[in-house]
Amino acid sequence: MSYVVKDLSEINIGLMGLGIVGVGVARRLLSDKSQISSKTGRGLNLARVMVRDINKPRDIQISPDIITAEPEDIISDPSIDIIVEVIGGIDPAKSLIVKALTQGKHVVTANKEVVAKYGPELHRVAMDNHVNLLYEASVCGAIPVLSVLTNPLLSNTFRNVRGIINGTSNYILTDMAYNNAHFDIALKEAQSLGYAESDPTNDVDSFDAVYKLSILASLAFRCRVSPDDVYREGIRELKSQDFQYARELGYAIKCLAVADRKGDAVQARVYPALIPIDNMIAKVDGVYNAVEVSGDLCGQVLLHGLGAGREPTASAVLGDVIQIASQMSKDGLRSQFDYIENTYNVIPIDDLETRYYIRLVVTDTAGVLAQIAKILGSKGISIASVLQKDTFPEEQKAELVITTHPAYEASVQKALSEVNELDVVSDISNIIRIEG
Ligand SMILES: NC(=O)c1ccc[n+]([C@@H]2O[C@H](COP(=O)([O-])OP(=O)(O)OC[C@H]3O[C@@H](n4cnc5c(N)ncnc54)[C@H](OP(=O)(O)O)[C@@H]3O)[C@@H](O)[C@H]2O)c1
Known part of the structure; x- marks a missing residue:
């Protein structure tokens, strides 16, 4: 794989979106140019910024010369090397990413929805156009x-x-x-x-x-x-x-x-x-x-x-931008986030085997636990512990909190629908899985 390498002293960035994350990215690009260029070897220039409403007040000063509401001003600008997409959602973010990649721009996005739903497709377009698509910021903000x-x-x-x-x-x-x-x-x-x-x-x-x-x-x-x-x-x-x-x-x-x-x-x-x-x-x-x-x-x-948050997410976005910028002059840049298209079988939730916490409201009388335990036992579910709370004494009702040993989800769900039919059970209030 090879690239057309432009001999630029500065790398031009087109920023799509100037909201929470976009402002964080723009601020660092505008305020800390020398620090960033010392890390990439090349300066990063915020060349264009796209928003929905150019008249909206912003908590950052951006030159009116570079702000636009027209995506083509960024996508079709041959001087722009890297596009940062921080608009969010699917429409128009997805089509803008595809267009940008098709135009030979590298793309950095924080958009988890678009990557989760269309990652393989976007990655294919990036590969076909020999450009990179990075999305570190889409998962867990500053955590790399x-x-x-x-x-x-x-x-x-x-x-x-x-x-x-x-x-x-x-x-x-x-x-x-x-x-x-x-x-x-x-x-x-x-x-x-x-x-x-x-x-x-x-x-x-x-x-x-x-x-x-x-x-x-x-x-x-x-x-x-x-x-x-x-x-x-x-x-x-x-x-x-x-x-x-x-x-x-x-x-x-x-x-x-x-x-x-x-x-x-x-x-x-x-x-x-x-x-x-x-x-x-x-x-x-x-x-x-x-x-x-x-x-x-x-x-x-x-x-x-x-x-999440402005600065932590900007940190991840800019890490990707710097990664691309510092590799741009090298031949054979390859996305480390290549989205593999193998498919594995999916194990349904019914087949989950784990422990369970079950909270029920029951009549406060003798033999209730035995009736519940009998049903659980008939489905192969064994009780690990029981808490009984005298929660509603005036109604002669109590809360039972049962934890189980490992059991299959399908068995637990079946057992609990039978438990729910017992006269002594008023409510199955919550079922929470226990993860070790
Ligand atoms: N916020 C976080 O902490 C965080 C953390 C991790 C990842 N992310 C991801 O980062 C992305 C951006 O999030 P955000 O919180 O910064 O969003 P945001 O504050 O809502 O900002 C969205 C920006 O995109 C612009 N925009 C929206 N639709 C547009 C359109 N059709 N055409 C042109 N511009 C449009 C908006 O323009 P106007 O300003 O003119 O309305 C705004 O500047 C999302 O994918 C989100 O999931 C966010």
């Missing part, structure tokens, strides 16, 4: 997890990748755990601090984490894991007593993203999970993210840091 998977740890065969990869939901869960906050209150606080958007669906219903896990698992396992292959649950159903009971049992509750490889099959899932309190992942609080990878040579490696 994609680079670590694809460079220093590349010799490993990975068995498992898991982590806390959405800072907003982790902030909410931390507030619920430490301050006994209700979900709605914790969400409002996250919104008032700017950690959650006014429509929080992407974060609290785990779509954002699904996109990121699909990218992580694809790179770790060298196969295509589509967002559709990832089982998803959000955090809305968690109640303050779940945190209290989890703590009594020695666990924290985190929204965990997990991908396991078993032979030629992959299982990927994002859901709230109980994690032993002494596990490092259980200690990741607030807006922090952590990703743990398990490889055959490296063992367990844990990366921890800020997973």
Whole structure:
């Protein structure tokens, strides 16, 4: 593979998007030129900036000469070498990335949705046009997890990748755990601090984490894991007593993203999970993210840091820009984030084998536990521990919290639908998987 190498003293950057991340990228490009050029050997010049509304007030001063609302001003400008896409979403981001790559521009994006859904297609266009497509910022902000998977740890065969990869939901869960906050209150606080958007669906219903896990698992396992292959649950159903009971049992509750490889099959899932309190992942609080990878040579490696926000995300975007810039004069530049198109079998969630936490409201009378245990036992599920809480004495009802030994998801779901039919069971309030 070879490139037409332009003898430029400066590398021209076209920035698409000047929102949270775009401003962070632009600020560093404008304020720290000499530091960056000392690292790349060539200066980086912010040549053009595209926004939706050129009249919108901004918290950065950009020369009106370089700002535009017309994508073609960037894509068709032959002097622009690298395009940074920080618009977000699919439309028009995807078509702009394709056009930019087709025009022979290298592209750096922070857009997890577009990479998770269209990674192989975009990568093919990049390959066909001998340009690079990098997207470190799309997963976990400042944490260089994609680079670590694809460079220093590349010799490993990975068995498992898991982590806390959405800072907003982790902030909410931390507030619920430490301050006994209700979900709605914790969400409002996250919104008032700017950690959650006014429509929080992407974060609290785990779509954002699904996109990121699909990218992580694809790179770790060298196969295509589509967002559709990832089982998803959000955090809305968690109640303050779940945190209290989890703590009594020695666990924290985190929204965990997990991908396991078993032979030629992959299982990927994002859901709230109980994690032993002494596990490092259980200690990741607030807006922090952590990703743990398990490889055959490296063992367990844990990366921890800020997973979102203006500066941390700009740090990852600019790392990719500098990487491309410093390789641009070399022949044979190859994307380290090449999106492999092998497909593996997907293991359905029904085949998951793990331990379970089950919280139920039952009539406070003798023999209830025996009836429940009989049904669980008939499906091969054995009880590990039981907590009984005299929660509703006036109604003569109690809460039972049962944890199980490892059991299959399908068996647990079947057993619980039978348990739900028992007269003595008023409600199966929550089922949370326990991850070791
Ligand atoms: N925010 C974070 O902490 C974070 C972290 C990691 C990754 N990311 C990813 O980074 C990307 C950008 O996020 P952000 O938070 O910076 O978004 P944002 O604050 O909403 O900014 C989006 C920018 O794109 C521009 N834009 C939107 N639609 C456009 C269109 N049709 N044509 C031209 N310009 C358009 C907007 O222009 P106007 O300003 O004129 O409206 C705005 O400047 C997303 O893919 C996101 O997932 C964000």
